[in-house]
Amino acid sequence: MLKIRVKVASSHEIVFEKGGLLNIGERVFDVVKGKKVMIVTDDNVAKLYLETVKRSLAAKGFEVFETIVSNGEKSKTPETYLKIIDNLGGAGFLRVDTVVALGGGVVGDMAGFAAATYMRGINLVQVPTTLLAMIDSSIGGKVGVDLTYGKNLLGAFYQPKLVFVDVDVLNTLPEREWQNGLGEGLKYALLGGGRLFDIVDAKSVKEDLEEFVYLCASYKVKVVEQDEKELGLRRLLNLGHTLGHAIEKKSGFELPHGEAVKYGLALILQASTKVGGDADDLKKAACMLAKYGVDCPYDVKELLPLIKNDKKAESEAINAVFVRRIGDCFVERLSFEDFAKLF
Template identity: 45%
Template sequence: MNQITVHTSRPYNILIGNGLLKDIGRYVKEVSGCHKVAVITDDIVAGLYLQTVTDSLRQADLRVCSYVFPNGEASKCHRTLLPIYDFLIREQLTRSDLIVALGGGVVGDLAGFAAATYLRGIDFVQVPTTFLAQIDSSVGGKTGVDTDGGKNLVGAFHQPILVLCDLDTLSTLPEENFKDGVGEAIKCGMIRDAKLFEVMRSGQVREHLPYVVSTCIDIKRKVVESDELDKGERMLLNFGHTVGHAIENHMHYQLTHGKCVGIGMAVITKAAAAAGIGDPSIHDAVVQALQNNGMPVSLDIDYSDACEACLHDKKRSSNILKCILIRSIGDGYIYAMPAENFKPFVLKGVEK
């Protein structure tokens, strides 16, 4: 088992290994004096892992209740959140009790936000069960929900007190969901770790899961520790994301996040090469890594339209747009440009 300590405003451990779920009761006891645990999960994950988690918590003499909602991004909104508050109140969870978020990023963000806000904040433990949630969404303390006006516009920073990454759970994850994590792991390698990138490029990801998950988490840990509240360096994690988000939006979320980010990385590295500020071999490497993992490398859409939409990003604070470029594999940096230059820049990256 691997252990990584995240030194944010409140430090916590991330445990990475096999067979951790069946011992969750013991791990929870080590970090919390709670009497009652509310496990929040979605219907698919509940069918696979809720019993194991509940049994282990009960064996540790904890009282357990659970709340299950329908899986999928559509549940990450107030229509699921408000009944969760009602459930926590009905179950009389107190400020010294605990929420366990068992599932992918949707569960983590939603249950994490419920934990951040119920009684003005109670402790929570993340038990990520998708590749993406293990290497990305469960680390860093961002929680939140979508609104009809956009994704992740309402949220809070709330660090978990423990993260349990049980690698065995990934054995039931459908390949298409797995690919979302692959996109983010390729990104981590590109911005910070050439060795990780080479493993990703080999396409042998499942064979190297402990190494890949631990390394990605450690990269995110370092970036998050230096910029907990997302005001500077954390932006590096957005490599491929500005274009990726534009594509996601343009496709009405019919193409999943990790694949859009993958195409975003391919587009932005080609654009940088065309603008003379990036080595063309970086683009070739991204394309190889995506292809070797069965991911799309391009998409025939109207990028002019897609860029327009992303330029209206509600989270952008000035007329300067910061995108992430790559100096050499493992060395990402923030590149600022006037927002109006972004569209012509991207269009260079999609010229045939």
């Protein structure tokens, strides 16, 4: 069993236990006092893992409740959030009780927001079941739901009591969702370098899965610990995302997020040569990315206008993230015009 202690205001652990979902009850028992647990999950994940989790929690004496939402981003709404809140209220949950978010980033964000706000905050346990949720969304405390005006506009920072990762659940993940997570994984390889870079460069993510997830999570934890509320350093995690979001938008959200991030990374590597990036390292990084296919279907000139409308552009200025060397990236605040000149 591997563990990472996340040293934020509300310190907690990320526990990695391959095949450990069967024993999730014990892990939850170790960190919470209340007897009631609400498992929030989606209809896909429920079919696969809900019974296992329920059984394990019940075996430790928990009184177990469930809320099953429809899968996908379309569910991540204030209405679904209120359904979770209503179920908590209806079952008489108190501050000592616990929400277990069993699913991908959609469930994690939404159940996390319910836990953050019901009675001004009850216990939260994140049990991520997608690669993206394991290496990204379950870590760092950002929770929330979408509004019709945009994604994640209603939210909070709220840390869980525990993040529990069993990589075996990824065996059932559809290929498209795998690719989504992998896009973020490629980002971590550039940010973190070292062994993480070597794993993706060797195309051995599946063989080295637990180590890969652990290393990505460790990188995110390191950044979150230094900037819990995303005031500076945490912006590094947006590497590849400024153009990635524009690519997603251009495709009418047909292209998976991870694929768009991958193309965004390739473009930012090219631009990094013009802001002092190390030529040899950038070449090596580009070769690594090329192994995953980086033929962006759009010309960068078509993408730039779309960046202007992105909320991360913050009134015409862009906090762009560049690669100086593999494992050494930096944020530079540029006007939109100066950013555009790099392409």
